[in-house]
Amino acid sequence: MATLTINNAGKKYGSVEVLNDISMELNDGELVVLLGSSGCGKSTLLNMIAGLESISSGDIRIDGEIVNDIHPKNRDIAMVFQSYALYPNMTVAKNISFGLEMRGVEKEKRDELVNSVAKMLQIDHLLNRKPAQLSGGQRQRVAMGRALVRRPKIFLFDEPLSNLDAKLRVEMRHEIKKLHTSLKATMVYVTHDQIEAMTLADRIAILKGGVVQQFATPAEIYSRPANMFVAGFVGSPSMNFLPVTVAQQGNEIGVHLAVQYQGKSENQFVPMRNNDKLSQLLGREVILGIRPEMITQLENAEKDLATLHCDVEVVEPTGADTLCIIKLAGKDSIARVSPIHACAPGESMGFALDISRACLFDPVTEELIS
Amino acid sequence: MANRDRLPGTDGKGRYIGRFLIYLTLAVFAIWYLAPLYVVVSTSFKDLAEIRGGALLSLPHEFNVSAWHKAWSQACIGVECTGLKPYFINSISMSVPAVLISTFLGSITGYALTKYRFRGANIIFSLMLFGCFIPFQVVILPMAQTLGMLGIANTVNGLILVHVVYGLGFTTLFFRNYYVSIPDDLVKAATIDGAGFFRIYWRIMLPLSPPIIVVTIIWQFTQIWNDFLFGASFTTGGAQPLTVALNNLINTTTGVKHYNIDMAAALIAAAPTLFVYIVAGRYFVRGLTAGSVKG
Numbered sequence: 001m002a003t004l005t006i007n008n009a010g011k012k013y014g015s016v017e018v019l020n021d022i023s024m025e026l027n028d029g030e031l032v033v034l035l036g037s038s039g040c041g042k043s044t045l046l047n048m049i050a051g052l053e054s055i056s057s058g059d060i061r062i063d064g065e066i067v068n069d070i071h072p073k074n075r076d077i078a079m080v081f082q083s084y085a086l087y088p089n090m091t092v093a094k095n096i097s098f099g100l101e102m103r104g105v106e107k108e109k110r111d112e113l114v115n116s117v118a119k120m121l122q123i124d125h126l127l128n129r130k131p132a133q134l135s136g137g138q139r140q141r142v143a144m145g146r147a148l149v150r151r152p153k154i155f156l157f158d159e160p161l162s163n164l165d166a167k168l169r170v171e172m173r174h175e176i177k178k179l180h181t182s183l184k185a186t187m188v189y190v191t192h193d194q195i196e197a198m199t200l201a202d203r204i205a206i207l208k209g210g211v212v213q214q215f216a217t218p219a220e221i222y223s224r225p226a227n228m229f230v231a232g233f234v235g236s237p238s239m240n241f242l243p244v245t246v247a248q249q250g251n252e253i254g255v256h257l258a259v260q261y262q263g264k265s266e267n268q269f270v271p272m273r274n275n276d277k278l279s280q281l282l283g284r285e286v287i288l289g290i291r292p293e294m295i296t297q298l299e300n301a302e303k304d305l306a307t308l309h310c311d312v313e314v315v316e317p318t319g320a321d322t323l324c325i326i327k328l329a330g331k332d333s334i335a336r337v338s339p340i341h342a343c344a345p346g347e348s349m350g351f352a353l354d355i356s357r358a359c360l361f362d363p364v365t366e367e368l369i370s
Numbered sequence: 371m372a373n374r375d376r377l378p379g380t381d382g383k384g385r386y387i388g389r390f391l392i393y394l395t396l397a398v399f400a401i402w403y404l405a406p407l408y409v410v411v412s413t414s415f416k417d418l419a420e421i422r423g424g425a426l427l428s429l430p431h432e433f434n435v436s437a438w439h440k441a442w443s444q445a446c447i448g449v450e451c452t453g454l455k456p457y458f459i460n461s462i463s464m465s466v467p468a469v470l471i472s473t474f475l476g477s478i479t480g481y482a483l484t485k486y487r488f489r490g491a492n493i494i495f496s497l498m499l500f501g502c503f504i505p506f507q508v509v510i511l512p513m514a515q516t517l518g519m520l521g522i523a524n525t526v527n528g529l530i531l532v533h534v535v536y537g538l539g540f541t542t543l544f545f546r547n548y549y550v551s552i553p554d555d556l557v558k559a560a561t562i563d564g565a566g567f568f569r570i571y572w573r574i575m576l577p578l579s580p581p582i583i584v585v586t587i588i589w590q591f592t593q594i595w596n597d598f599l600f601g602a603s604f605t606t607g608g609a610q611p612l613t614v615a616l617n618n619l620i621n622t623t624t625g626v627k628h629y630n631i632d633m634a635a636a637l638i639a640a641a642p643t644l645f646v647y648i649v650a651g652r653y654f655v656r657g658l659t660a661g662s663v664k665g
Contacts, residue, residue, distance in 0.1 A: 047558075099564055
């Protein structure tokens with residue numbers, strides 16, 4: 001049970017800056033996911049928290065105490081690795097108890113702790129096996145057991161599910177979530193999978209090029225992404241970005257959208273709400289970010305939504321929903337419709353646009369405007 | 371499908387002729403290489419009269435081990451007629467510690483070079499690698515001076531030091547390349563678990579090392595046991611290793627040349643390395659290729 005504070009932390013290898021001025025604060029019992037594509041520095045940050053990499057600037061505190069120069073073993077943390085990093089020469093029981101043994105815990109106490117953790121993770125029948133005799137999922141459990149048995153202040157997970165197959169990954173994701181709920185431990189979890197991040201996290205920190213792009217709850221990151229990178233990274237299929245100009249029609253402010261309808265390009269005006277903010281943007285070019293589920297079939301849609309008719313180029317059924325690819329503002333955009341209402345490719349159909357939830361981005365800085 | 375679609379030589383007469391030529395060539399080469407061994411072994415069991423008869427390739431008339439006996443305990447080496455026995459013991463008491471120490475040091479150096487990538491680790495490794503390519507002859511003079519200064523010239527301990535120092539480059543190379551294939555995450559996990567440099571070495575790295583230990587021991591034992599130059603350069607008389615004694619035995623002649631004793635002595639000198647190969651040989655190839663495949 002602990003808090004973790006990162007103050008202006010940076011990491012340099014020679015003159016190459018890998019992490020730049022990272023600051024975040026984790027409350028007691030919070031699960032924070034570091035999300036980013038490979039090479040963004042998320043694993044480096046995790047290693048810095050663990051003490052496996054030195055901190056070039058700034059400081060990292062656990063429970064308020066600066067740990068920059070404290071050896072990993074004295075930081076009271078545990079880490080689960082992507083490769084599991086089980087000791088191949090030891091049995092499962094020895095693997096789990098190794099950390100306790102190094103800390104001088106007595107044999108009887110060790111056995112007791114190992115047994116209780118093994119039971120919790122349902123690996124108690126595997127205790128005498130070697131890691132090579134285990135399946136991927138079992139190895140993952142042992143790796144988690146090794147972390148759990150010491151009851152550390154902070155748990156660190158380095159892409160723990162990346163080596164598992166899709167089905168097992170979902171199962172283990174649930175396990176980790178349950179574990180976090182029952183332990184109420186502070187956890188830092190690194191992943192490049194945005195679904196893992198969204199489902200597990202209390203808060204997500206999205207990194208790109210060694211800089212935190214946004215540090216917020218999953219809901220906020222999804223609905224109000226700080227910039228186009230975040231908006232495009234989170235959500236699947238990803239957000240549609242449409243270059244548009246803010247315009248006025250009558251006393252309504254909105255955007256003009258070029259729509260492909262029956263082979264011809266039509267310009268359609270889509271009114272937007274909260275006119276006050278938008279009035280300052282009149283005439284400016286902006287990027288309209290709209291998620292696929294905000295473009296749905298006209299049928300059963302709420303009355304006050306903007307409507308469009310356009311040609312559907314490609315239809316991709318995914319089971320629960322069908323994705324229609326349509327041309328909006330000259331860009332291929334994805335609409336998510338119910339399979340019953342989806343038309344055949346090449347035909348045209350009506351869509352409802354929930355523009356009130358859409359985001360506007362600055363085309364130059366790519367930052368969120370409103 | 372027509373025959374012309376098949377690979378050439380897989381069908382018809384051509385195939386048998388081809389096979390025959392291949393096996394004939396192999397047999398000729400096998401005989402070519404095995405003939406000297408055969409001559410050495412058979413001569414060692416002959417008595418002198420039979421050798422003088424001149425039938426070099428014939429089998430011994432009767433199985434006679436007296437030449438082995440003489441080579442071991444009676445043959446004259448220089449003026450001392452002690453046989454090879456004391457020198458055999460010299461060689462054992464030189465090779466065993468030298469092999470074990472150089473293997474252990476190579477292992478711990480390889481571990482430090484791969485898992486604790488300190489500043490300059492690569493330079494140190496390159497320099498050690500460079501040490502593998504320095505010819506023996508280059509180090510003889512400085513090494514003689516060093517041994518003199520340390521007061522261990524003309525002793526078995528001096529030879530142990532020489533072989534440990536000279537072998538370190540090779541053993542480090544072996545262990546370093548093996549440890550590179552062991553994931554760094556293991557060391558990270560153990561560090562977080564609270565184990566230090568030596569604990570990780572004893573509890574994790576060393577238990578994973580048997581294949582490469584076997585390779586290194588075979589390599590080092592063969593090198594050290596068979597070494598002649600260092601033994602001849604740094605020792606005289608009673609401290610000499612077996613290889614030097616063998617040379618002296620063969621060069622010490624009083625009238626008649628005892629080929630049977632020479633041959634038996636040569637076989638005695640070669641026996642330990644053969645023994646090590648037979649016992650540990652099957653690990654050798656396995657260990658040499660380990661690391662190329664993760665496992």
